[in-house]
């Protein structure tokens with residue numbers, strides 16, 4: 497079917513939101529944004545299109561409302577991508593960006609898009625690492641050539657404890673995926689650009705050449721991609737009436753990842769060393785929370801199936817750190833970030849006490865400021881006295897009518913999202929580079945060459961945010977430089 501140039505972004509989360517933002521501002525469209533979920537507060541540190549006022553609204557609809565403008569149609573689809581919706585979602589699409597998380601979903605999106613003859617840009621991130629794979633129309637190579645079926649792997653899947661991701665990393669991956677999608681749309685069957693692997697902790701970016709697997713179950717000769725898709729989990733039986741939790745147990749049957757791990761951890765870390773606590777978990781929590789607690793240095797002494805859940809007995813580890821007395825609202829706001837072992841609640845507080853000044857203009861500075869604010873820096877200063885483009889200023893500049901400079905518009909837009917942000921005029925000596933300047937306990941200046949506006953510039957801005965976080969948290973890794981072809 498001949499498409500109208502439409503790009504489908506599956507998943508409007510940590511990767512899909514910055515990806516859609518970069519696609520829209522690069523004029524790549526029309527866009528179709530597909531996501532069944534609603535905005536949660538724990539999404540806000542990295543899903544940059546959303547603010548506190550959007551919590552509870554469908555992500556696809558909020559993102560479409562932010563990005564649609566004259567000349568660019570953005571169609572929201574509040575539904576999951578699955579075997580029943582795939583044909584309609586893929587029908588008139590030229591390129592698919594897979595920005596979902598979860599191995600089984602990635603297998604499904606990938607196999608059905610390849611079967612439909614659509615090129616796919618596969619984007620993923622976890623912890624400090626991200627990857628972008630460029631798959632031509634029909635595959636060869638495809639995701640399954642490289643990794644087989646992700647859901648069939650023996651790595652145990654994504655657990656709560658592994659689930660956190662640095663916001664700058666997913667921001668960069670989303671923007672880079674937008675760049676690949678824009679090129680792929682112009683040449684659907686061109687050879688693959690390969691697999692871009694980014695590791696912010698190790699300070700590495702590599703582009704790996706990828707070969708097709710002749711026996712690939714998705715794109716090999718005679719393969720049936722639909723048969724490679726793992727069947728979905730059977731419908732669960734009607735739930736039995738719920739038994740009340742025993743009075744000595746912390747009942748987390750209604751909490752989902754990552755809040756169930758965070759709440760279990762807080763309760764355990766308030767105990768004296770070697771004291772024990774019973775925690776009652778639902779099905780999802782039972783498969784992830786015990787491993788997460790062990791990874792944090794606690795001991796799981798027993799696990800007993802009980803009623804509609806599992807009761808685990810946890811002993812507080814001797815080496816484990818004590819819990820801060822953070823409010824539930826605060827925990828939810830930063831939930832995804834503070835499951836990162838590298839960050840934690842103490843680290844998030846250090847970010848909250850830090851001020852970051854963004855010096856420079858264009859998409860690099862814009863992306864850096866938006867990501868720094870979302871990630872939880874206490875204050876963001878905008879040193880950008882350049883004028884706002886008259887025609888079609890990018891989001892969020894257009895949300896501040898009446899501002900005269902880009903710095904002022906950005907400060908107003910971030911303020912409206914509950915941030916501490918201010919425009920500062922000429923606070924820094926002029927520089928041809930774009931910089932993030934940190935002051936206070938950690939003083940640092942991180943600079944990149946300005947890049948022409950577009951997805952690459954957005955990725956550089958997100959990487960500036962990541963490097964600033966690493967500086968404040970005194971984590972290894974630094975500012976990554978992207979290969980020039982991107």
Ligand SMILES: [Zn+2]
Pocket residue numbers: 635636637638639640641642708709712713714715716
């Ligand atoms: Zn393949």
